[in-house]
Structure formats: structure tokens, C-alpha cells
Amino acid sequence: MSDEELIRLAQSGDATATETLLQRYKNAVKSVARSFFLEGGETEDLIQEGMCGLYTAVQNFRPGKMSFKNFAFLCIYRRIVSAVRSATRQKHDPLNKSVSLTDNFTEERIISDLDPEEMLIGNESRKELMESMKTYLSDGEMECIRLYIEGHSLTEIASRTGRSEKSADNAVQRAKKKIAKKLEEER
Template identity: 40%
Template sequence: MCRYNETEDEVLIQRLRAGESMIADYLMEKYKGLVRKKARAMFLIGGDTDDLIQEGMIGLFKAVRDYQPDRETSFQSFANMCIDRQIYSAIKSSNRQKHQPLNTYISLSDREMEENLRDSCTEHDNPEAILIDRENVTALKKEMKKSLSSLENQVFQLYIAGNGYVEIAEILGKTPKAVDNALRRIRKKMKRCF
């Protein structure tokens, strides 16, 4: 798989279409970290990021399958859009009670949130509802920032950046149990804010 590192994604897609099936595995592995980061940026109240990672991987698969190199967008941009849309689509379509955590997501990634809101709009979305949603997310972020301690803010930022409990503990000089406790407090505070 290392032999693909030097080649641009767009060229790899053309080679994939020509029959080099191993390239699909390489691209899925290459962008798996991006999927995890996006899934972790969605804070699921009482939920698990595994569902969103799975949905993001489906979006990545669709990007690999559907990307057209002759278009004026890079594969990375196209993959970003496909991953975002798959995650948001899963959240929107999960109306049944057993998927309740997916119905109560909150995006906590500042830059990505704005891009995702813009990208996820369709002609059926109401501009007024989108504006209200943005205001609600902004208010929630302010409230959350006020209610989290300094340690909780640090843990939270490292967590949504994709670090695991052990990594966060090492970075902050804390025990994994202290990190776990901080994340539990963050979830409780988020439920109250929400």
C-alpha cells in the first residue's frame, strides 16, 4: 500500500477504474482518520460515535465509488462532502425511538459546523429554520463553555480532535480514569445545556 503514497488521489481513482482494486482499500485506510475526526466532532448525547463512524465510512465508500476525476473538485473535497452528507443523512433519517441519540446530535467543531450547515442544505430546507439552528448551536456552545471547567475544556478539545483516553491522559499528565470522569461530567453538563 505504501507504493500509492506518492500518487495523487485523482490519479489513483483513474487507476482504480482501470482495474487496480487494491487502491480502494488504500483510499479507505487513508481517509479513515478523517471519518473518525468528523464522527467525534458530533457529540451524541447519551450515544456512541461508532454509529457515526460507520455512517462516515459508508460516505467514504460512496466517494471512492462515485468520484469523477474529470470534475473540477479534488477527491479530498468530494470525500469530505460525501462523509458529511452521509452522517447528516443518518442523523436526519433516524426518527425511530431506538435511534434517539442520533436525533439529538450537536456539532461542536466551529469551522466544520459552518461548512457542514452550508453543505447539508437542500432546496427543501427552510432558511429561517437553518438560521434558528445556527443561533441555537451558538448559544449552546456559549453555555457549554461557561459550564465546563478548564480541565473539562482541555479534555473535550483533545477528544473531538480524535485522541483516545490514554492519549489525552498522557498529554495532560492525568490518569485515564480522570479523563473518563471528565468526559462523563461533560456529557452530563451537555444534557443539562441541551
């Protein structure tokens, strides 16, 4: 069956026709994907993006202007380039390079795999951070973030500090932003 016949069937809901087209062009997707590098990812991630581009080509192809093969390559290429560009943008760096307040400083942290030296350094770092936070957080923010780091819920923080849940959440969020800003300045 020709590509155009399969596309017509696929666009009318025939899953077998769609699968046939995806299999037919899978090697083309792999070929395009291998020519790119995705920071923090693997070639398989790019192949997956390319397959999404191919699926889009199957769904959106309109005969007339170009052949399906050329349209498919264009969609595959654009999808992979878009994925590579997204991965190299720095707008997500704060999320990708952030330090979790709860993971690093709670008492629930599993310490069985740490040697005594690492435990001592961790305790000293926690104490230093808590002391430095006192210089740029208000007393209310300090109290709320301390309870948050200890693992208390917003309801518990509100109850213990005599605030509303919204006020406790605002204090925690302000404290997080101030801490993140301070950590960024120190880098």
C-alpha cells in the first residue's frame, strides 16, 4: 500500500495503518536523531521525539504541496530540533539545579550510608545555613521555614505559629525565595 493510501486510512482512524506508517519511517527517525546531541538525554529520547513528529506528520499531512516522505522528514526534524533547543535553554536551570530544603536538612534523611565524617559535615552545614538564614529572614519566616524543614504540614505550621494556612504558606514561599536568591548570590 502507498503512503498516501495508508495516510488516508490512518486519518480516518485506522490504527493499523498508523502503526504501519510509524514502522515504515522508524529508521528515518533514527537516522535524523543520531545526528543530534541532547544534553542530559540519550539518543532514545530524541528518537521518541522524532516518533512524535512522525505521528504529527501522519495526522496533519495534506496531499498536494509535497510528498509525505518530505513532509514526514520536515516534521521529524523540527520536533527533534525543538527538543534539543528546549534542553539547552537556561530558563529551567533554577529547577534543574535547585537544592531541596527538605531532602538535605530533615532528620528523616537516611544516614545509615554516611560515615561519621560526612554526618558531622552535614550537621555543621545545616547549622551554618540555619544561622545565616536568621540574617535575611524575618522571625516569622524563620519559624515557618524551620517547621517546614522539619517536615510539618502547612496545617501544623499554621497551628503552631498562630497563623492562617495561607499566611503560613506565604511565609514558607517567601523564605524559599529568599534562600534561593541568597544561594544563587553565593555561587
